[in-house]
Amino acid sequence: MQSWVDGQPADSLPLKDRGLAYGDGLFETIAVKGGRPVLLERHLQRLAEGCRRLGLAANQPLIRSELLVYSAAMGEGVLKLILTRGDSLRGYAAAADAQPRRILQGSPLPSYPPALQNLGIRLFPCTTRLSEQPLLAGLKHLNRLEQVIARNEWHDGEHAEGLMLDAAGRVIEGVFSNLFLVSEGVLRTADLSRCGVAGVMRAELLDQARALGVPVDISDISLEQFQQADEVFLCNSVYGVWPVRAFADLSWSVGPLTRKLQGIARALLEV
Amino acid sequence: MQSWVDGQPADSLPLKDRGLAYGDGLFETIAVKGGRPVLLERHLQRLAEGCRRLGLAANQPLIRSELLVYSAAMGEGVLKLILTRGDSLRGYAAAADAQPRRILQGSPLPSYPPALQNLGIRLFPCTTRLSEQPLLAGLKHLNRLEQVIARNEWHDGEHAEGLMLDAAGRVIEGVFSNLFLVSEGVLRTADLSRCGVAGVMRAELLDQARALGVPVDISDISLEQFQQADEVFLCNSVYGVWPVRAFADLSWSVGPLTRKLQGIARALLEV
Numbered sequence: 001m002q003s004w005v006d007g008q009p010a011d012s013l014p015l016k017d018r019g020l021a022y023g024d025g026l027f028e029t030i031a032v033k034g035g036r037p038v039l040l041e042r043h044l045q046r047l048a049e050g051c052r053r054l055g056l057a058a059n060q061p062l063i064r065s066e067l068l069v070y071s072a073a074m075g076e077g078v079l080k081l082i083l084t085r086g087d088s089l090r091g092y093a094a095a096a097d098a099q100p101r102r103i104l105q106g107s108p109l110p111s112y113p114p115a116l117q118n119l120g121i122r123l124f125p126c127t128t129r130l131s132e133q134p135l136l137a138g139l140k141h142l143n144r145l146e147q148v149i150a151r152n153e154w155h156d157g158e159h160a161e162g163l164m165l166d167a168a169g170r171v172i173e174g175v176f177s178n179l180f181l182v183s184e185g186v187l188r189t190a191d192l193s194r195c196g197v198a199g200v201m202r203a204e205l206l207d208q209a210r211a212l213g214v215p216v217d218i219s220d221i222s223l224e225q226f227q228q229a230d231e232v233f234l235c236n237s238v239y240g241v242w243p244v245r246a247f248a249d250l251s252w253s254v255g256p257l258t259r260k261l262q263g264i265a266r267a268l269l270e271v
Numbered sequence: 272m273q274s275w276v277d278g279q280p281a282d283s284l285p286l287k288d289r290g291l292a293y294g295d296g297l298f299e300t301i302a303v304k305g306g307r308p309v310l311l312e313r314h315l316q317r318l319a320e321g322c323r324r325l326g327l328a329a330n331q332p333l334i335r336s337e338l339l340v341y342s343a344a345m346g347e348g349v350l351k352l353i354l355t356r357g358d359s360l361r362g363y364a365a366a367a368d369a370q371p372r373r374i375l376q377g378s379p380l381p382s383y384p385p386a387l388q389n390l391g392i393r394l395f396p397c398t399t400r401l402s403e404q405p406l407l408a409g410l411k412h413l414n415r416l417e418q419v420i421a422r423n424e425w426h427d428g429e430h431a432e433g434l435m436l437d438a439a440g441r442v443i444e445g446v447f448s449n450l451f452l453v454s455e456g457v458l459r460t461a462d463l464s465r466c467g468v469a470g471v472m473r474a475e476l477l478d479q480a481r482a483l484g485v486p487v488d489i490s491d492i493s494l495e496q497f498q499q500a501d502e503v504f505l506c507n508s509v510y511g512v513w514p515v516r517a518f519a520d521l522s523w524s525v526g527p528l529t530r531k532l533q534g535i536a537r538a539l540l541e542v
C-alpha cells in the first residue's frame with residue numbers, strides 16, 4: 001500500500017530528516033487484521049513513552065487517527081510507523097520548534113512457515129552483544145545497527161531467530177523478538193532497563209499470564225538459567241509466539257504455558 | 272547547494288532506505304576550501320574502514336570522484352556524505368545485492384565566533400554516557416542518538432561543546448569533537464576501541480605531532496588525568512582546534528602545543 005508522510009501519500013522523505021542523519025526517532029511495527037491495528041493502545045503507549053524520553057513532541061491523537069484510517073484502508077498486513085524529530089539544523093542540536101515527521105508504511109504479512117509456530121524454531125547463538133545504554137533501553141528507536149549486525153551473522157534457513165546477550169553475558173532477547181522462559185512454573189523474561197526493546201506483545205503476554213494466575217518474574221537471566229529452562233519461547237507483534245525447540249546442542253519440547261500463551265497471541269492476531 | 276543522491280540532484284530519498292529505518296550507514300563531514308575537500312584521503316580511509324566493518328560494498332572510486340566534483344562546484348563550505356546500505360527488505364536482514372546509496376549535502380561553513388579559536392571554549396559536563404560497543408567503536412555511523420541526547424543537555428551560549436565519558440567514567444570525547452590533553456609534554460587522546468568516533472582531524476593531528484617529535488599516547492584517560500592536564504583542546508574536521516579554557520570550576524590557559532597544532536589545522540582549513 002502507498003506510504004504516507006505526515007498524512008499525505010508519498011514515497012520519499014526530505015534529505016534533511018533527522019531520522020536519516022542520526023536515527024533520531026522511534027518506530028512501531030503493528031499487525032493489522034480486519035482493518036484494525038492489533039494492540040493499538042499498547043503501541044501508542046510505548047510510542048508516548050519513547051517520545052517522553054527522547055523529548056519528541058508528537059501529536060498523539062493525530063497519530064492514533066492516522067493509524068486507524070491507514071489500517072482500515074490496508075485491511076490486513078504489517079503497518080510500520082516511523083516518527084522522526086523532523087528536519088535538522090546543522091549538527092546534533094534540534095531546533096526548538098522542530099516538527100516531528102510521521103511516516104506510515106504498509107506491507108503484506110510475512111509468510112512464515114506454519115512449522116515455526118507448531119514445531120518451534122532453532123535459535124542462532126549471536127556473538128553480537130547488546131551494549132548497555134539505560135537512556136535508550138526499552139525504546140524501539142531508530143538506532144538499530146546492533147540488530148543489523150546480529151541478523152547478518154546467519155544466512156541459513158535453519159535458524160528463524162538469533163539470541164542476543166548483553167556485554168555482561170546476560171540473556172536479553174532475540175534480534176526481532178522478546179524472549180520468555182518458563183522455569184519451575186514461573187514465567188520469566190529479561191529486565192530491559194540496560195538494553196533491549198520492550199515489546200508490545202511481551203507486555204501483553206505478561207499481563208495475560210498474570211491474569212491467568214501465572215507467577216511472573218522480570219529480572220536478569222543468566223545463560224545457565226536459559227539453558228536449564230523448562231520452556232523457551234519468543235514473541236513479537238507480528239508473528240505472535242514461536243516456541244524455541246533448539247539452541248546449539250540443547251533442545252526443548254513445546255511446553256503447556258507456551259501453547260497457552262501462543263493461543264492467546266493467535267486469537268489477537270487472527271481476524 | 273543542491274544535494275545529490277547517487278550522483279543526481281535530489282532533495283529526498285526513498286522511504287525504504289535503511290539509513291532511515293535502522294541508521295544502517297555511515298557519514299563523513301568534510302570541510303571544503305578552494306573547491307577541494309580537506310583531508311580527503313583520511314575521510315575516504317575512515318569510510319572504507321567503516322564499510323569493511325559494516326559489510327557495505329561501496330564503490331570507493333566513484334565516491335572519491337563525486338566528492339571532488341561536488342567540492343569543485345561548491346567552492347567553500349561543509350560537505351556531508353551519507354552512505355547507507357540502500358533499500359530494505361522487510362526486517363533487519365539486508366538483501367545480498369543491496370546497492371549502497373550515496374547522499375551528498377552541501378552547506379555553508381558554520382560561523383563560529385573567533386573567540387572560540389582564540390580564547391578557547393567552556394566545556395559542558397554531559398551526564399549522558401557513551402555505551403561500549405566494540406563492533407561500532409571508532410566508526411562515524413548513523414546511530415547517533417547518544418550525541419543527540421547529550422547535545423540537548425545544554426542550551427546556553429556559554430558552552431560551545433560538551434564532554435562525554437563512557438559508562439565506566441573514562442574521558443572519551445566531545446559531542447562532535449575529539450579531545451586531546453597535554454600532560455608533562457605528552458600529547459594524549461582517548462583509546463576509541465570501546466566507543467567514540469575516530470575523527471579525521473584527530474588522526475591528522477596525531478601524525479603531525481609525531482612528525483614534530485612530540486610523544487603521543489593513545490590510552491584510557493581518567494577524569495583525574497583530564498582535570499590535571501596542562502593543556503586541553505578539542506578538534507574536528509570543520510573548525511580545526513578549539514582550546515578548552517574551562518570545565519566546571521577548572522580553567523586552563525591556552526598552551527603552546529595547542530597553539531602549534533591549531534596553527535597546523537588552520538593552515539589545512541584555510542585556502
